[in-house]
Amino acid sequence: MRQSFGERFDVPDGYLNTASIGIPSASAGEAVAAAVAGWRSGAGRAGEYDEYVERARAGFAALVGLGADRVATGPAVSALVGLVAAALPAGARVLVAGGEFTSVTWPFAAQADRGVTVTEVDLAQVGPRAAEFDLVAVSVVQSADGRLVDLDGLRAARGSGTRVLLDATQSLGWLDADLSWADAVVAAGYKWLLSPRGVAWMAVGPELAATPVAAGWFAGADRWAQIYGLPMTLAPDARRLDTSPAWYCHVGAAVALPWLAGLDRSAVHTHCVGLADSFRAGLGMEPAGSAIVSVTRDGAGERLAAAGVVSAARAGAARLAFHLYNTEADVARALDALTP
Structure with missing residues (x-):
């Protein structure tokens, strides 16, 4: 369980696929689970x-x-x-x-x-x-x-x-x-x-x-x-x-x-883009001001998957996304997978 911006996230290490599917906070997931339980028991109105x-x-x-x-x-x-x-x-x-x-x-x-x-x-x-x-x-x-x-x-x-x-x-x-x-x-x-x-x-x-x-x-x-x-x-x-x-x-x-x-938008932006640009720097890429990074290296998707990094294949490249629950450890894991 990770803590980020005052919430808890049951997100696995190396999950860099928010651009496909975001991971809910524990609070949001628990609210949905309670609603489904109410549906099952006939309590919903x-x-x-x-x-x-x-x-x-x-x-x-x-x-x-x-x-x-x-x-x-x-x-x-x-x-x-x-x-x-x-x-x-x-x-x-x-x-x-x-x-x-x-x-x-x-x-x-x-x-x-x-x-x-x-x-x-x-x-x-x-x-x-x-x-x-x-x-x-x-x-x-x-x-x-x-x-x-x-x-x-x-x-x-x-x-x-x-x-x-x-x-x-x-x-x-x-x-x-x-x-x-x-x-x-x-x-x-x-x-x-x-x-x-x-x-x-x-x-x-x-x-x-x-x-x-x-x-x-x-x-x-x-x-x-x-x-x-x-x-x-x-x-x-x-x-x-x-x-x-x-x-x-x-x-x-x-x-x-x-x-x-209710979050500090500037702080969230700095966190997400900072991680993405740190990853880009590790690959010798210029900063782009985006939380999404596209990697066109041959076999990138396969190497990331083998290292336990969850990314997506989009437009012939591996797409990685850095959100508020990601950390420098996720950046390091992805870079280890892609650099000698």
Whole structure:
């Protein structure tokens, strides 16, 4: 059991795979286990889970720097991005990064029959070219290799009328950056936010259209009074985009997100990036300011696995991720595996 930032983590030595699956705190894991035990014994009551949904929503809002009334919840990033894609006018022009994670790009590509075009450019060109497009959809930190997008360039383009959707799945929880200016910020919970898989959130600005194509009872203005029949009366805020929640996922997220939001963001950033840059230095690589490191050496993944280091294979490289429960001992183990 490791202690980090006031929480306990039952994380194994050499676990450097948060970019794939984050390890929950003991508190979050115990909360989910208790909820499942209540389910098994018939103690759970549907209305009681609303409290957990709202705690998690508030935690996400605090991490992004917005009010909870701006945050919608759903099952996955692609489902939430799809609400924005469905609302684009016919013929809209969308800019994305080449090699971007498909949950960000495919919802827009699926609108091709309405004349929506999606243009891929190198990540370094996303900021400079953003003003040429109606909307930019891009990850703050690239899943494959940890590269950061030019947030300043995107913010400037937004000032000239371009809408900006940011996927913060690989950044929120460790990156100390202001994202509150974006038109939409979306993130899945099961990586750096240390929540169960099956829940995601999207903060939506007042100027960005999003269509509640999966509207159901949970999006109602008075959800428990509107579970049958018409007319449809949706919530007046971002909750109108909600879909029915995976209860036990929100139980864990209701512990994880408020805790993460209450940490010193600068200290978390320094810890995570410091470990990653220490690892990079040991391999003779320049610092990159990212908690994700991509290693292209032949056989890197196999050598890491043989040494008990858990990483991921992405885009032909071994991907390592350093979060708040990792230590210099994890860095040393990975370096021992990769250096003579």
